[in-house]
Amino acid sequence: MxxxxxxxxxxxxxxxxxxxxxxxxxxxxxxxxxxxxxxxxxxxxxxxxxxxxxxxxxxxxxxxxxxxxxxxxxxxxxxxxxxxxxxxxxxxxxxxxxxxxxxxxxxLDVTTFTGASPLTLACAGGHFELVKYLLTFKDMVDINPKSTMISPSPLMAAALKNQPVIASCLVSRGARTDYVMPNYSLDIISCVVMCSTATMFSTLLDLGARIEGIRNYKNSNIDDLVNLCQKHDMWRVLVDHKRQHKRLTQKSLDIRQVILEGHVVELADLLRHPEKWTKLDGGETPLMYAVIFGQIECVKF
Structure with missing residues (x-):
């Protein structure tokens, strides 16, 4: 007092x-x-x-x-x-x-004067067991609130506080990775680039967050925003994500490139599914290229 x-x-x-x-x-x-x-x-x-x-x-x-x-x-x-x-x-x-x-x-439908719900506060605090408990009240807990005033959504709160496990749980229950704060035209992926970690950035990308047409106060695209914020670790995550996305969207992959870069897990998938990669000419084999490129782990596989 x-x-x-x-x-x-x-x-x-x-x-x-x-x-x-x-x-x-x-x-x-x-x-x-x-x-x-x-x-x-x-x-x-x-x-x-x-x-x-x-x-x-x-x-x-x-x-x-x-x-x-x-x-x-x-x-x-x-x-x-x-x-x-x-x-x-x-x-x-x-x-x-x-x-x-x-x-x-x-x-349970109460909020603070800034718009923070019980679920948002639990997510921001990293209280995973409490988050799971609150999510059992499906009809009374809004996982994608239409209006949060100046408060983040539950998923945004978890992402800003670097809580990848909670973020994964929320997305599995229907939280939208493309959620935009109504009053600020600010989306989750932009918030993470500006205020969180590369681990959280990578987690959101794995959970399906889109990097096209992001919303932020600078109207920056994802490349410009990462550079502007000087997030070099996120830049590496972004480049790798784009590379993987390009591979997945190609009709037929060049298995030699996968071997050259030493992606053993991806190589294993391609060998199990020959239809995914372009057949090599002249009797060449993936093993031959693994030896040529010096990729020992690929050779062992």
Whole structure:
């Protein structure tokens, strides 16, 4: 609390309230009970609109949360930036508290004042088990929100926080890799280039993110954006992705190029499917080229 009103404004009730909120932060149920018995309202809040239940949820104090709910604490009361107890718990990854709040009727379709949903906050925090739990509520959790105000979508939040496992899970459940933030005309792949890692960039490409016609505030294509952001590691990923894409879209591959570059896994696939590569002339064989190019792993294969 700010204490901007000066020392004289404090009274015993106000001091008890502050001490009760501090006890909530510590998870001290007995002390919280004592203050409530002394007349402190369970709905009291500090200068930021933070209640006892919000504090208990944010700190992961499950038993204290249960006690406060038994005292009819408001499930949906939010602080000055729109965080309800459920949103606090999702941000911090306290899955048992989240389960308890939902069982008691907490709304899952709530967002912060910036538009962050429970799922978005869990994704941003890297809380994989919580993300999987929230996704079980298919009808109440919007994986591709039509409007997020200034908040990213769940997949965008996971990508920005370099959470490839969560991103893969979201895409498997229907999250769109071409999602664009409505208010900013900014897509996921552009956000990752500007703010995340080469690993996350590679993961999104593997998950099917398109690099054609990307949307960003500079109206840059993918090559220009990667260069502009000086992401040299992403450039290598991009070049390799384009090369692989070109190969996959060709009607017939030159197996000699695959051997020259030492792509053993791709070579194995081609040898299992002879129809995918152009037959060599004059009795030449893939093994001959593996020896000529000095690709020992290909020779062994």
């Amino acid at each position: 700010s204490g901007s009103k000066g020392l004289d404004w404090y009274n015993e009730t106000e001091i008890d309230k502050m001490h009760m909120l501090a006890a909530c932060s510590e998870g001290n149920i007995e002390l919280v009970k004592e203050f409530i018995e002394r007349g402190v309202n369970v709905e009291e809040f500090d200068d930021d609109g933070v209640t006892a239940l919000q504090i208990a949820a944010a700190r992961g104090h499950t038993k204290l949360t249960e006690f406060l709910l038994s005292q009819d604490a408001d499930l949906e009361f939010c602080n000055v930036v729109g965080y309800t107890p459920l949103l606090h718990a999702c941000r911090e990854g306290h899955i048992e508290v989240v389960k308890l709040l939902i069982q008691r009727g907490a709304k």
